[in-house]
Amino acid sequence: MFYTSNYTELAHKHAEELLLRIYDEHSDALYRFFYFRVSDKEQALDLVQEAMMRIWNHIRSGGGIDRTKAFIFTVARRLVIDEWRKKKAVPISSLEDGDEETQFDVADPSADFVNELDYKLAVDDFKKLPEDDRELLLLRFVEDLPVKTIAEIWGERENTISVKLSRALSKLRKDFNKNG
């Protein structure tokens, strides 16, 4: 058995443990966030890794993490925006016109242990929503973040988020009833 007596080594080990704990507890949530923002699994996995590296940089620079979920989704949202800018791809705002519908890659149901019909039923309607609506609904109803926290992540007022959420939910309900 080996013991580390050097403070730097100890600090490094604690930082690593924190990073791995965040990964173990939140990597699936990060993956969902990215998966429902981009068009494929591989990109989503790449983004999870990049997000973890940003989190690591934050930890290493001595930054504290009070509310983990709010923190990781802030990192995730900024990362998506940065990567889109870097790629000089279609601006996020223009993705809201519904064109992304044809780009969206439905997850392989067998890989996610989800009944194929159920999954299709669920995702087919969800994927038709605009990008930001998907993100809002995901954060609120899948990841269970309070409106206040989402408002912090988005840098908007709580009322604005509430209105947007309400509209997004209505759209989803309307689509679901239309198809169901």
Next chain:
Amino acid sequence: MDSELKKIFGEIKKTRIDPAAKSVLREKVLLSARGYEPAYEEATPKRSWFLASHRIFAYVAVAVIFVGGVGISYSAETSLPGEALYQVKVVLNESVLRVFSVTQESRISFEANMADRRLSEAEVLLEKGELSGDIKNNLLEQALQRVDKFVTKTGDLNEKTVKEEEKEPSAESVVGEVVIESEVLATTTEDRFEKEKKDIKEGLSEARDRIEKAKSSLRVERGQDVRKGVERAVINANEARTLIRGAMEDRRGENNKSEEQKTGEKEGGDEN
């Protein structure tokens, strides 16, 4: 909210990373994190993860082939004392290696290889300037124990060789290989610590001389009395072992003198 909508969100929540890919990605995250540390030389170069999506196919391929556990075991191979995966390397991987050492010769080689691994770890840590006193003593002690076992098992092989001498005319070459391994071990040990104290180098040099004599004694006896040659070879290998041990003990003296004293007494007892 409508029950249908709840169902949709419930289904979306089931979207997760494939377990095998998750395990592989966890190791990648850890390795990449270490890449940010200047102390770790094997830093993974910082790249644009977003653009390099083809690597994910490699993750998945690895995941499918190794199914998580073996992937971890593989990653553990490069770990060093004090790291999370080091215990996996020492406890799991090396147990597997031992299980696969079936023949007597391979079991002897296993001891030499294990000594080599501990010395190799010490070497890497030494190069990084991270070879702290505790770790150094521990690694060299383990390496020493392996060399001791190596010599002991060589002695066992000698007994077997003597017993089967008439049936196995190739016994000489078997012992010859063992002696050569002993020489390789001493040579690599010398290479590793050439920057260290002069007396260590002298000890290792003498050890090599002894091993050379062991080989010579085999050559002299070739075609004549194999049993005597084997015995001399083992005696010389034992001498080499003692010299290597002396060189290692010189290295670990500076940090814990009382421990060295205790070990010295123990070793004295063993020799009696």
